[in-house]
Amino acid sequence: MQAQEIITVENLYKHYGQVKAVDGISLQISASEIFGMVGPNGSGKTTTIECIEGLRQPDKGKVRVLGLDPEKDFYALREIIGVQLQACNLPARMRVEEALDLFASFYQHSVDWRALLDDLGLTEKRRSFYNQLSGGQKQRLFVALALINRPNIVFLDELTTGLDPQARRATWDLVRRIREQGTTVFLTTHFMEEAERLCDRVAILDHGRVIAMDTPNSLVSQLGMSRRVTFEINGHSSGATKIANHAASDFNPALLGVVEGVQKVDQDGNEVVVHGKGNGLVGELVRALENAGVSFTNLRSEQANLEDVFLALTGRAIRN
Template sequence: MTVIELNDLRKSYRTHRALDGVTLTVGRGEIFGLLGPNGAGKTTVVECASGLRRPDGGTVRVLGLDSRTRRRELLQRVGVQLQEAALPDAIKVGEALRMYSSFYDRPADWRALMEEWGLTAMKRARFAGLSGGWKQRLFIALALVGDPEIVFLDELTTGLDPAARRMTWGLIRDMRDRGVTVVLVTHFMDEAEALCDRIAVIDRGRIVHEGTPDELMARCDAGSLDDAYFTLTGRTA
């Protein structure tokens, strides 16, 4: 079952065309990867698909809701973790979860979420004092606090050490196993290969490939996703 349908999305910032006719679909329960060079338009796709940004043209249907007419409902049913997300340094883990849960009509039980994601011992810890891995764990919990059916994660593992990255992969799989559809923006080919059921490669505001990692490698006659990506975009990841 399709839960995200983007059709001919267009978005310009002043004279810069960031999205130039993006069409893609994501199925329920998938981990779907969005790959592409810096400035390709990945974050803009996430912002449009999650209802945070209005496209200039094209349509966004998420969970059957048209983002132009049902935006509020859409925002209630998705979770978004944007790149470079930040919280006030002094906020405590428990406070952040409680505050985010207040944004939703039907939030998850934030205390239960804190427990499930192993954050209870950190309840009184301040955001600034958390390591990178714990910050990401908190961000994932915050993205889930509205009890969403779809979660968008933008460069969640950038800047993490290898152990924290692996831990985060486990958390993303857990999320999927609980029935949440995950859209993941990443620059890491190993991450896409390890986690993603399907991927879309975006370059200069257009989708240049959509399919499984294996399909992309086969199409480019490449031995690794890294090589396939390079063949497709002319750039290394």
């Protein structure tokens, strides 16, 4: 193990009958890193994370967390990691403060949970029963419970699922703060924006394998596509006559394939998505559409992102 690596996973396998939930995953995670796993439903994120936490037994492979073997050293590991599970529950009539006291009692060292509640915007819910909390408040409570032993590493499986946009951003700030205090963060998310903004490195999983792993910027720049230009076809103007109804089927994507900087053109009904690079891309596209008499609306240009990386690597959208 290199000095900086605090999680090492080598050739991890976990199959359930015919289902290859984890099919040969290797990862190295450094101290104080915010590391994220993204991937479609069933791609093996939770299985991987739970093998690292010692909650599932891998079929094959080596896992070390701070030098400990999660299977053999489960109790020692529990003291120094924090775990937020994707699916969990508490008794309906347990109060927030009781849950925090209970979880604090599991550990030799715990933090003052009042500050945690404050950070997570839950102070006024301190006396509430668990079943009186909203979905997002429950989620925040589980984040607090995962941090109660001031862990060296915190695992957050679907960190912000169910949170409103404001709570999501507040949670990002919290994650950044805990990293500043020296905690390594290992998270999974379905939100590409979250992975891009929050994570130092991201692993993209598909069918139990890591299909790409790097910093979000490098993943996007390795794609070689810098922009995604999207627009909707209105119709063709033939002289003064606009033929709107047949617009989508009449449109020939090859028209844009020859434009300088264009790498890929996808059409779904009347929506067209062009991937490409170069400063003049948008201008060239608009000129080509106008020259061909194609009327369009709602043209927007965005930076390529992790969704585009996934699409380029697998040929399908991450949410399918």
